[in-house]
Amino acid sequence: MSVIxxxxxxxxxxPVGESISVHGWIRTRRDSKAGISFLxxxxxxxxxxxxxxxxxxxxxxxxxxxxLTTGCSVKVTGILVESPGKGQAFExxxxxxxxxxxxxxxxxxxxxxxxxxxxxxxxxxxxxxRTNIGGATTRVRNTLAQALHRFFxxxxxxxxxxxxxxxxDCEGAGEMFRVSTLDMENLPRTEKGDIDFAEDFFGKETFLxxxxxxxxxxYACALSKVYTFGPTFRAENSNTSRHLAEFWMVEPExxxxxxxxxxxxxxxxxKYVFKALLEERPDDMxxxxxxxxxxxxxxxxxxxxxxxxxxxxxxxxxxLQNCGKKFENPVSxxxxxxxxxxxxxxxxxxxxxxxLQNYPKDIKSFYxxxxxxxxTVAAMDILAPGIGEIIGGSExxxxxxxxxxxxxEMNLDPADYAWYRDLRRYGTVPHSxxxxxxxxxxxxxxxxxxxxxxxxxxxxxxxxxx
Amino acid sequence: MSVIxxxxxxxxxxPVGESISVHGWIRTRRDSKAGISFLxxxxxxxxxxxxxxxxxxxxxxxxxxxxLTTGCSVKVTGILVESPGKGQAFExxxxxxxxxxxxxxxxxxxxxxxxxxxxxxxxxxxxxxRTNIGGATTRVRNTLAQALHRFFxxxxxxxxxxxxxxxxDCEGAGEMFRVSTLDMENLPRTEKGDIDFAEDFFGKETFLxxxxxxxxxxYACALSKVYTFGPTFRAENSNTSRHLAEFWMVEPExxxxxxxxxxxxxxxxxKYVFKALLEERPDDMxxxxxxxxxxxxxxxxxxxxxxxxxxxxxxxxxxLQNCGKKFENPVSxxxxxxxxxxxxxxxxxxxxxxxLQNYPKDIKSFYxxxxxxxxTVAAMDILAPGIGEIIGGSExxxxxxxxxxxxxEMNLDPADYAWYRDLRRYGTVPHSxxxxxxxxxxxxxxxxxxxxxxxxxxxxxxxxxx
Numbered sequence: 056m057s058v059i060x061x062x063x064x065x066x067x068x069x070p071v072g073e074s075i076s077v078h079g080w081i082r083t084r085r086d087s088k089a090g091i092s093f094l095x096x097x098x099x100x101x102x103x104x105x106x107x108x109x110x111x112x113x114x115x116x117x118x119x120x121x122x123l124t125t126g127c128s129v130k131v132t133g134i135l136v137e138s139p140g141k142g143q144a145f146e147x148x149x150x151x152x153x154x155x156x157x158x159x160x161x162x163x164x165x166x167x168x169x170x171x172x173x174x175x176x177x178x179x180x181x182x183x184x185r186t187n188i189g190g191a192t193t194r195v196r197n198t199l200a201q202a203l204h205r206f207f208x209x210x211x212x213x214x215x216x217x218x219x220x221x222x223x224d225c226e227g228a229g230e231m232f233r234v235s236t237l238d239m240e241n242l243p244r245t246e247k248g249d250i251d252f253a254e255d256f257f258g259k260e261t262f263l264x265x266x267x268x269x270x271x272x273x274y275a276c277a278l279s280k281v282y283t284f285g286p287t288f289r290a291e292n293s294n295t296s297r298h299l300a301e302f303w304m305v306e307p308e309x310x311x312x313x314x315x316x317x318x319x320x321x322x323x324x325x326k327y328v329f330k331a332l333l334e335e336r337p338d339d340m341x342x343x344x345x346x347x348x349x350x351x352x353x354x355x356x357x358x359x360x361x362x363x364x365x366x367x368x369x370x371x372x373x374x375l376q377n378c379g380k381k382f383e384n385p386v387s388x389x390x391x392x393x394x395x396x397x398x399x400x401x402x403x404x405x406x407x408x409x410x411l412q413n414y415p416k417d418i419k420s421f422y423x424x425x426x427x428x429x430x431t432v433a434a435m436d437i438l439a440p441g442i443g444e445i446i447g448g449s450e451x452x453x454x455x456x457x458x459x460x461x462x463x464e465m466n467l468d469p470a471d472y473a474w475y476r477d478l479r480r481y482g483t484v485p486h487s488x489x490x491x492x493x494x495x496x497x498x499x500x501x502x503x504x505x506x507x508x509x510x511x512x513x514x515x516x517x518x519x520x521x
Numbered sequence: 522m523s524v525i526x527x528x529x530x531x532x533x534x535x536p537v538g539e540s541i542s543v544h545g546w547i548r549t550r551r552d553s554k555a556g557i558s559f560l561x562x563x564x565x566x567x568x569x570x571x572x573x574x575x576x577x578x579x580x581x582x583x584x585x586x587x588x589l590t591t592g593c594s595v596k597v598t599g600i601l602v603e604s605p606g607k608g609q610a611f612e613x614x615x616x617x618x619x620x621x622x623x624x625x626x627x628x629x630x631x632x633x634x635x636x637x638x639x640x641x642x643x644x645x646x647x648x649x650x651r652t653n654i655g656g657a658t659t660r661v662r663n664t665l666a667q668a669l670h671r672f673f674x675x676x677x678x679x680x681x682x683x684x685x686x687x688x689x690d691c692e693g694a695g696e697m698f699r700v701s702t703l704d705m706e707n708l709p710r711t712e713k714g715d716i717d718f719a720e721d722f723f724g725k726e727t728f729l730x731x732x733x734x735x736x737x738x739x740y741a742c743a744l745s746k747v748y749t750f751g752p753t754f755r756a757e758n759s760n761t762s763r764h765l766a767e768f769w770m771v772e773p774e775x776x777x778x779x780x781x782x783x784x785x786x787x788x789x790x791x792k793y794v795f796k797a798l799l800e801e802r803p804d805d806m807x808x809x810x811x812x813x814x815x816x817x818x819x820x821x822x823x824x825x826x827x828x829x830x831x832x833x834x835x836x837x838x839x840x841l842q843n844c845g846k847k848f849e850n851p852v853s854x855x856x857x858x859x860x861x862x863x864x865x866x867x868x869x870x871x872x873x874x875x876x877l878q879n880y881p882k883d884i885k886s887f888y889x890x891x892x893x894x895x896x897t898v899a900a901m902d903i904l905a906p907g908i909g910e911i912i913g914g915s916e917x918x919x920x921x922x923x924x925x926x927x928x929x930e931m932n933l934d935p936a937d938y939a940w941y942r943d944l945r946r947y948g949t950v951p952h953s954x955x956x957x958x959x960x961x962x963x964x965x966x967x968x969x970x971x972x973x974x975x976x977x978x979x980x981x982x983x984x985x986x987x
Binding site: 058060062063078079080081098099100126127128130155156157158159164166180181182184185189190193194196197200201204205208211213214215216217218219220221222223232233234235236237239240242250256257258259261263270273274276277278279280285286288290292300301303309310311312453474475477478479480481482483484485510511512514516517518519520521 | 524526528529544545546547564565566592593594596621622623624625630632646647648650651655656659660662663666667670671674677679680681682683684685686687688689698699700701702703705706708716722723724725727729736739740742743744745746751752754756758766767769775776777778919940941943944945946947948949950951976977978980982983984985986987
């Protein structure tokens with residue numbers, strides 16, 4: 056069957072006066088005293104439902120049409136006409152309504168046409184895409200993902216799928232999920248009595264990755280411009296509105312590039328995807344603006360038009376110390392910044408996005424490039440008004456002798472980083488990159504407060520339903 | 522720094538006669554008796570390297586240029602000129618060569634400029650993208666992935682990220698990886714003495730998903746046209762050239778659609794992505810044709826121009842029984858087909874892609890829609906010459922009473938499928954979909970024989986390096 060999308064009908068892609076059929080689900084039914092029914096039929100292709108006007112002379116008007124409730128599925132055939140009322144431009148004068156599926160018990164249907172709490176919708180993860188907010192979030196999420204792929208593709212970046220199951224524990228094993236096929240009731244043991252992971256599926260202990268960065272660096276050091284876009288995992292027991300155990304990350308990596316190039320790329324990327332979102336999904340964004348966060352359109356437009364301010368960590372500390380504001384966490388050179396500091400800088404001091412860079416080396420990772428001062432590394436965080444940190448990145452240490460010194464300082468075994476060191480031994484190049492948590496991007500773009508509502512089936516402590 | 526891509530230079534995007542700088546790695550160096558050196562510099566942006574002609578009057582000619590070996594990284598500045606030789610249109614008359622990184626010990630550099638076996642390259646996963654075949658495979662993989670996203674986006678499909686960590690074991694737990702943060706040396710126990718998964722991170726036993734289909738059906742039953750493109754996992758102990766423990770799958774799902782619609786979509790999709798590949802990567806495809814598989818271009822062109830033949834399983838059995846060919850595995854109605862049968866049908870009988878459909882219900886999954894004959898289900902496999910099955914799909918059983926009967930027949934507990942059953946209780950609709958293993962697509966498009974060479978860091982039994 057060739058199915059017409061309601062988004063195309065509402066966009067005027069079909070000629071008025073002709074007969075069409077649409078398929079979808081009933082959002083609402085209203086009966087007039089004059090003996091006609093108004094059906095709002097949606098198919099998820101856009102925010103709006105289309106109105107079908109159903110006369111009472113249809114064969115199944117009493118037996119079926121008048122029994123339609125929210126969530127029933129139908130095929131509506133009729134003449135496409137211009138809508139006399141305000142709101143939508145088109146509606147359908149129905150000549151036939153075929154019921155594909157009723158709702159078993161409308162009184163207990165979880166998605167009845169009323170406002171539901173986000174907490175309730177989360178429990179109904181298999182049905183929440185049927186609601187206004189569930190559908191709008193999914194379409195926005197798709198638009199942002201498509202725009203990200205398009206942005207990198209147009210700029211000549213190659214998408215790299217870095218592995219999810221990893222045998223290297225160089226990323227911080229404490230917060231990783233173990234992946235295993237060992238029989239937990241009959242664990243194989245070595246002679247010494249340890250669990251014998253040589254017997255496990257991969258012949259060693261394996262985990263779910265927390266970042267594709269180290270892997271994707273190998274591809275940047277061959278193809279120059281690459282990015283990952285895939286799932287990553289954290290076994291952190293953080294029951295907050297900002298953490299997920301399973302989430303998607305975007306990690307571009309550029310060869311022959313310094314920190315400033317990564318910052319430029321990040322700024323360009325954010326502007327590109329927000330512009331695409333405003334252009335492609337005005338319907339859903341109007342909904343978020345009205346019902347979720349009245350600042351969301353302004354916020355995105357501000358990011359699009361702003362020049363992101365570059366600021367050194369050292370200067371930021373001075374600003375925070377002298378601003379006269381009392382912070383919960385006191386500030387001094389060397390401390391990591393908290394959300395309160397980041398938001399003050401972006402929202403109050405600058406009034407726009409800030410690229411904060413050159414952090415003290417002691418609060419950053421071993422792979423970040425040591426600056427000439429010997430105290431700071433070429434790391435950056437991008438802070439955005441309304442959310443704080445949205446992107447973190449760095450120039451990578453490409454000098455083998457400096458890298459080795461950093462590994463030693465941090466008591467890391469160079470043997471565990473043999474392949475990573477090889478990139479520095481064989482034709483090393485300056486390179487930089489950053490990571491963007493995709494769900495945080497969706498939350499920022501929609502104003503959704505809890506990150507669990509930005510992904511179809513959230514995974515978090517004690518939460519893995521569906 | 523603003524870096525120029527070599528692909529743009531070779532495509533004529535920069536004016537001849539002007540000075541440019543390119544960054545990249547040395548593929549080869551050749552010195553002439555006349556006292557000039559020819560450097561082949563590649564940056565991974567395309568298959569070809571650009572030639573730089575370096576005169577011996579540069580300051581660092583003897584000290585550095587003459588020491589350049591394969592894999593060294595350089596910045597070459599010079600005048601872009603038309604190339605007098607055949608091969609490439611442009612080359613660079615170098616005025617400066619800056620060495621960014623030497624190769625530590627050229628004699629032991631694993632990626633020396635010679636032909637390497639694929640097995641050897643697999644062990645050098647962090648460096649293999651530097652080779653011709655590693656780079657070409659990565660660019661082809663990217664082009665196919667981008668084309669898939671673009672295809673679905675243009676047709677109004679929404680990308681859905683289905684969960685990777687799953688608590689439902691309804692997909693066949695025997696072949697799944699367990700995900701856990703329990704301390705294996707101190708497993709918590711229930712009063713009965715069982716392992717207490719309530720103490721695990723997610724509060725229950727969890728695994729890595731083998732398919733996003735059941736989850737994505739919930740989104741098709743709300744947004745009509747959706748697809749997944751993400752990693753999936755199999756803990757099968759299959760050490761073959763066709764299996765990976767971690768691989769990427771594309772799974773579109775269409776509401777208001779029958780099996781024939783899914784078959785049409787699959788045919789259109791394959792043609793679209795192969796056309797994009799031939800248009801966008803003629804350089805890499807010429808390499809695969811010359812060096813990997815001399816039939817690969819014909820094969821893709823045949824898929825693009827063929828009308829995929831639709832054939833019923835029952836007819837296929839008759840054809841196989843009467844074709845006079847001796848198969849290793851004998852054929853009769855009710856058996857599952859093997860690769861030898863599939864390839865006979867596609868390669869010898871039809872001479873092109875075949876959509877084989879309506880399989881016996883007993884060899885297929887519970888969720889496939891029962892046909893009116895009561896014996897077969899609306900399932901399909903798409904068979905392609907040169908590989909056999911490349912896509913598998915079905916119409917899903919949307920009738921709750923038929924689904925429940927199938928669950929009972931297969932001794933599955935309906936309680937485990939409560940949310941899946943809800944889709945049939947609340948406004949059920951006909952819907953169909955299919956799955957495409959992305960790495961098999963890459964293998965098919967390149968002629969690469971072992972699927973482990975189609976993904977950056979392959980995961981397989983006893984294999985999880987990097």
